Structure formats: C-alpha cells, structure tokens
Amino acid sequence: MGRQPCCEKVGLKRGPWTMDEDNKLMNFILNNGIQCWRLVPKLAGLMRCGKSCRLRWINYLRPDLKRGAFTEAEEDMMIELHSQLGNRWSKIAAHFRGRTDNEIKNHWNTKIKKKMKLMGLDPMTHKPIDQQNSAGESEEINQKLEFHDSSDSPADLEGYTQMQQKTEGELICGSSQDKIESCIENMEMGSSIMSQNVETLENLCFDSLQNWIDNPFLWDGFGNLEEIFS
DNA sequence: AATCCTCCCAACCGCTCCAAA
DNA sequence: TTTTGGAGCGGTTGGGAGGAT
Known part of the structure; x- marks a missing residue:
C-alpha cells in the first residue's frame, strides 16, 4: 500500500526540460504569478506535474537566480x-x-x-x-x-x-x-x-526576488484563473 | 580515436509539514 | 479534533561533460 502519487502521472513528460517548455512556464508565471502549482502545468499548457514545474522554476527559471561559481x-x-x-x-x-x-x-x-x-x-x-x-x-x-x-x-x-x-x-x-x-x-x-x-x-x-514578489501587478492576474480554466 | 572513469548537477522520489475543510 | 491535499524539503539518481588512459 504505497502513498498516492502527487499527481496523475499517466501521459506526463519527464526528464530534462526543453526550451519551449521553459518559455511556456516562464511566460505563464511572469504573466500570472504563482498560486497553485498543481494548476500551473494545465494553465501553461505543459505536460508536466506541478511539482516538476515548481522545481524547474525555483532551481532554474527564477529571474533572481545568481548562477556561476560560488565565491x-x-x-x-x-x-x-x-x-x-x-x-x-x-x-x-x-x-x-x-x-x-x-x-x-x-x-x-x-x-x-x-x-x-x-x-x-x-x-x-x-x-x-x-x-x-x-x-x-x-x-x-x-x-x-x-x-x-x-x-x-x-x-x-x-x-x-x-x-x-x-x-x-x-x-x-x-x-x-x-x-x-x-x-x-x-x-x-x-x-x-x-x-x-x-x-x-x-x-x-x-533582494530582487522579494521586490518581484511584492509587485502587486504580477499577482493581480490570478483573480479568475481557475474560472477561466474550467 | 576510442573507451573508460569521475565529477557535477538537474531532476525525481518519497516523506513531512501545515493549512483548510 | 481529524482528515485531506498541496507545498516544501532532503536524499538520491541518471546522464552528460570532460579528463585520463
């Protein structure tokens, strides 16, 4: 009796992200912000699970990422x-x-x-x-x-x-x-x-990320997302 | 040039936490 | 108070890159 999977995995893509997927996710989040990761792939048109999208955003796409070698x-x-x-x-x-x-x-x-x-x-x-x-x-x-x-x-x-x-x-x-x-x-x-x-x-x-998060303009787009999607 | 080996890092898995119902 | 489900976390792994043989 295992734990229930975090999402319906059938038909979902796994492995390395393509540029196209990155662009879709990036555009979606920059335009709509983040409210519910589970909805993000559906709304952004991605065949990924929400968890995967979250990880990709946090570890790779976030605009405030520093990158490069550690000093x-x-x-x-x-x-x-x-x-x-x-x-x-x-x-x-x-x-x-x-x-x-x-x-x-x-x-x-x-x-x-x-x-x-x-x-x-x-x-x-x-x-x-x-x-x-x-x-x-x-x-x-x-x-x-x-x-x-x-x-x-x-x-x-x-x-x-x-x-x-x-x-x-x-x-x-x-x-x-x-x-x-x-x-x-x-x-x-x-x-x-x-x-x-x-x-x-x-x-x-x-703290550029905080500035980004604090920007009400980016978060306002969330209002009717679920409504629009359904 | 080909093969093997090691290192590194992106991504996944499974668990815990926590808020909402 | 209990249950449920999403978010977040830490451990682990797969595979590409680059160096060694």
Missing part, C-alpha cells in the same frame, strides 16, 4: 551556516540571495565535503576527525565507517584517502601537533569571524 566568501558562509543548521538546505539557502537549496546541497556534497575532509574536519560535525575517534579505534575501522556513511564510490574513497593521508602526513611530519592545533585554532577563529560576517553579507545582498 570563497559564499563557501565560508555555507560552512558556517551548516555548522549551525546542519543539512537544512532550504534554511541555509535562505541566507544566500540568488542561490537555491538544490544548488547549495549539490555544492556541499561535491566540493565542500571534500574540502573539509582534506582539512581534517568532519563535514557533518565540523570537528577535527582525529578528535572524534576514540583512543582504540583503528584508521581502518574509521575508513570503513566513513565509506558506509558517505555516498563516495570506492574509487572516490581511495583517491580521497590517499590525498588525506598525504595532507595529514604533511601536517604531522611538518612539525607535528602544534601545527594541527594551530590549524584548528585558525578554523575556530575563522568560524567566529564568519558568524559575525554572515549577517553583514546578508544585508549587502539585494
């Missing part, structure tokens, strides 16, 4: 926010104007996670990996656990492990514990500075 400042802010909020991507995304939760989630999983691991930090707890291991645990056990916890393929894991060993080796051989402690100290200091900066960064961002 260092954005990455730092992302790490700081993740340390406070965990995997609540939409909450994190709310602090980045022009970025979507999906975009942030993808960037975290593909880039930041690896970056943090290379720095010897656990991407989930943000604590140094070594500190989390109990005294008796072997490196091998940790790697096995990490493999099960992550979505990395064995090949990825091998590559990462080699890099991590190299990095850790350099840290430890370089001059030992005090370097590690210094590194941790720098991270903590950076984290603290970032906390103070997050608010400032947010304030600097221009």
